[in-house]
Amino acid sequence: MDALVAPVSRSEEPSVERLSRLAGPDMAEVDALIRARMDSPVPVIPALAEHLIAAGGKRLRPLLTVAAARLAGARGGGHLKLAAAVEFIHTATLLHDDVVDGSERRRGKVAAHLIWGAASSVLVGDFLFARAFELMVETGSLPALGILARASRVIAEGEVMQLTDSHDLNLSQALYLQIITAKTAELFAAAAEAGAVAAEAPTAEIAGLRDYGLKLGLAFQLVDDALDYGGVSERLGKDAGDDFREGKATLPLILAVARSGPKERAFWTRTIETQDQHPEDFKRAREIVLETGALESTIAFAHEHAEAAKAALQRFSPGPWREALCDLADFAVARAA
Amino acid sequence: MDALVAPVSRSEEPSVERLSRLAGPDMAEVDALIRARMDSPVPVIPALAEHLIAAGGKRLRPLLTVAAARLAGARGGGHLKLAAAVEFIHTATLLHDDVVDGSERRRGKVAAHLIWGAASSVLVGDFLFARAFELMVETGSLPALGILARASRVIAEGEVMQLTDSHDLNLSQALYLQIITAKTAELFAAAAEAGAVAAEAPTAEIAGLRDYGLKLGLAFQLVDDALDYGGVSERLGKDAGDDFREGKATLPLILAVARSGPKERAFWTRTIETQDQHPEDFKRAREIVLETGALESTIAFAHEHAEAAKAALQRFSPGPWREALCDLADFAVARAA
Numbered sequence: 001m002d003a004l005v006a007p008v009s010r011s012e013e014p015s016v017e018r019l020s021r022l023a024g025p026d027m028a029e030v031d032a033l034i035r036a037r038m039d040s041p042v043p044v045i046p047a048l049a050e051h052l053i054a055a056g057g058k059r060l061r062p063l064l065t066v067a068a069a070r071l072a073g074a075r076g077g078g079h080l081k082l083a084a085a086v087e088f089i090h091t092a093t094l095l096h097d098d099v100v101d102g103s104e105r106r107r108g109k110v111a112a113h114l115i116w117g118a119a120s121s122v123l124v125g126d127f128l129f130a131r132a133f134e135l136m137v138e139t140g141s142l143p144a145l146g147i148l149a150r151a152s153r154v155i156a157e158g159e160v161m162q163l164t165d166s167h168d169l170n171l172s173q174a175l176y177l178q179i180i181t182a183k184t185a186e187l188f189a190a191a192a193e194a195g196a197v198a199a200e201a202p203t204a205e206i207a208g209l210r211d212y213g214l215k216l217g218l219a220f221q222l223v224d225d226a227l228d229y230g231g232v233s234e235r236l237g238k239d240a241g242d243d244f245r246e247g248k249a250t251l252p253l254i255l256a257v258a259r260s261g262p263k264e265r266a267f268w269t270r271t272i273e274t275q276d277q278h279p280e281d282f283k284r285a286r287e288i289v290l291e292t293g294a295l296e297s298t299i300a301f302a303h304e305h306a307e308a309a310k311a312a313l314q315r316f317s318p319g320p321w322r323e324a325l326c327d328l329a330d331f332a333v334a335r336a337a
Numbered sequence: 338m339d340a341l342v343a344p345v346s347r348s349e350e351p352s353v354e355r356l357s358r359l360a361g362p363d364m365a366e367v368d369a370l371i372r373a374r375m376d377s378p379v380p381v382i383p384a385l386a387e388h389l390i391a392a393g394g395k396r397l398r399p400l401l402t403v404a405a406a407r408l409a410g411a412r413g414g415g416h417l418k419l420a421a422a423v424e425f426i427h428t429a430t431l432l433h434d435d436v437v438d439g440s441e442r443r444r445g446k447v448a449a450h451l452i453w454g455a456a457s458s459v460l461v462g463d464f465l466f467a468r469a470f471e472l473m474v475e476t477g478s479l480p481a482l483g484i485l486a487r488a489s490r491v492i493a494e495g496e497v498m499q500l501t502d503s504h505d506l507n508l509s510q511a512l513y514l515q516i517i518t519a520k521t522a523e524l525f526a527a528a529a530e531a532g533a534v535a536a537e538a539p540t541a542e543i544a545g546l547r548d549y550g551l552k553l554g555l556a557f558q559l560v561d562d563a564l565d566y567g568g569v570s571e572r573l574g575k576d577a578g579d580d581f582r583e584g585k586a587t588l589p590l591i592l593a594v595a596r597s598g599p600k601e602r603a604f605w606t607r608t609i610e611t612q613d614q615h616p617e618d619f620k621r622a623r624e625i626v627l628e629t630g631a632l633e634s635t636i637a638f639a640h641e642h643a644e645a646a647k648a649a650l651q652r653f654s655p656g657p658w659r660e661a662l663c664d665l666a667d668f669a670v671a672r673a674a
Contacts, residue, residue: 040494042494044501099455099456100455118436122433122459123437123500126429126462126489126496127493129466133489134490137483140479145470146471146474149467149473152463153467156460159463160379160381160461161379163457164380164381
């Protein structure tokens with residue numbers, strides 16, 4: 001398969017193109033598995049799951065499982081069921097998150113709980129979570145099961161932490177990192193680690209791929225949090241401002257607050273702590289986040305993690321899979337440009 | 338240990354006394370495991386879990402895992418972690434159910450979601466569910482994992498089914514049975530089956546214990562549904578009437594509707610379908626359920642299942658564990674007297 005992949009110059013705009021192409025055949029099988037296993041004789045279940053899963057997104061996490069398995073030399077197909085399980089766990093957490101946050105949109109569509117009700121979203125999340133474990137049992141890999149069970153538990157802990165602490169203006173950078181590690185980076189790490197385990201990779205390679213996933217997940221989340229303040233460019237994503245409006249203390253906000261004078265502090269206290277917001281407040285929030293350099297620092301921090309992710313792959317011989325995973329790390333941060 | 342157990346005459350009032358005594362030492366270890374493994378550095382998690390788990394109840398499901406394992410000759414302690422996992426799965430489903438149903442009380446206490454919020458209940462449910470799988474991975478038994486993963490999925494399907502169909506006055510008896518099998522009996526069946534698997538019992542014994550659990554679970558649910566209409570005695574439990582008020586089509590209602598004349602039908606249509614209820618309606622509902630013999634039929638049906646549960650144990654040699662499990666089946670239905 002490698003021979004089919006044209007060399008791609010590193011100077012091009014970073015994208016997941018090369019990775020998607022390389023992983024295409026595996027991901028087609030993962031997709032078929034996802035569709036087959038989200039089925040149920042209870043009609044609401046596939047309908048609701050389809051709504052979210054068909055909306056797609058980049059399927060980053062299962063892609064990570066596949067790529068890690070292939071980079072580690074997987075020959076069989078054991079990693080495919082694990083990849084589908086990873087996507088089910090992710091989808092279950094999205095369903096529960098949207099209920100918990102009262103989010104109105106997800107992947108460009110109306111959030112499932114607004115169509116089928118919160119009760120169905122909770123229960124279909126439970127269904128997908130259980131299905132993930134059924135798929136993992138079928139692979140027969142207890143270590144992979146352990147990795148993804150632990151990740152699922154850590155994600156729940158991260159979500160509860162976020163729920164408890166997210167409106168705290170003085171949330172420390174350390175606690176913020178702990179939260180995004182648990183709620184986002186852990187599943188990236190576990191997805192890559194499980195893929196390596198499925199490939200029966202040596203311990204050091206498993207650890208390297210876990211580390212890659214962890215750093216990549218942090219880079220992604222940091223950039224997402226930066227983009228929620230509109231990034232550094234003038235062009236604002238249409239969903240920018242959600243974190244501000246929900247009063248979530250993410251790194252751009254935490255750094256901006258720390259670097260704010262008394263006048264700006266009063267602004268943050270009113271808008272975030274008291275949650276007394278007016279329509280024009282986000283514009284002002286974005287200005288402060290830019291003026292204080294908080295956004296730039298957040299993005300620089302994301303770059304550090306993307307570089308650390310790539311460094312974690314240095315133990316592997318050069319080749320198309322390693323290059324594709326490096327592209328992915330570059331892509332994670334290039335989105336902020 | 339058997340020698341310590343005094344013979345109990347079958348003419349005494351059925352109770353779980355003998356079973357609790359026999360399983361006491363194992364259950365003390367299960368309890369310690371539950372307490373140790375519901376802990377988390379995120380304070381809300383043990384606080385919320387403690388609220389529900391300390392309230393206790395009879396710990397029927399883990400008791401079933403322990404008893405099945407012992408009846409099947411378990412020597413080691415592998416079944417203890419499975420029993421704790423079973424209780425975690427059950428607790429997770431209770432947390433999610435109470436959010437889904439908007440229930441106000443659970444185990445005689447204010448429901449957790451009314452204290453910590455629905456979001457925390459959903460996420461702590463997820464935590465306990467993941468913890469259950471971590472515990473199962475530690476036992477190293479893939480077959481037990483498969484049994485409990487499947488059960489978790491079937492429970493979610495049952496809950497969604499109930500959500501969709503429960504206000505249907507013409508819900509068929511078959512669909513009602515399908516719902517209570519999925520949402521209640523499946524976990525009883527899986528709890529017993531997993532215990533037998535942990536004891537490395539022969540296939541026929543595993544199947545027998547699964548069948549026992551399934552029939553026992555159905556007997557329990559049928560009696561619960563009968564008790565929700567106050568049972569046959571005059572004495573009404575203080576929580577009686579919940580199903581009626583929520584408009585849940587359970588067997589007493591389904592049978593009463595089928596046996597109702599036009600006047601009673603109009604009453605059901607108003608109170609259940611239209612959900613237009615007045616305070617005195619439950620008294621009238623109970624009268625119809627009694628007059629039509631619907632309550633008696635429900636309890637008779639529960640008795641059939643309790644007998645079938647006991648019959649499923651006939652392949653085992655007589656002994657204290659078998660007797661104790663027979664007591665449990667008798668106890669399940671004696672509650673309706």
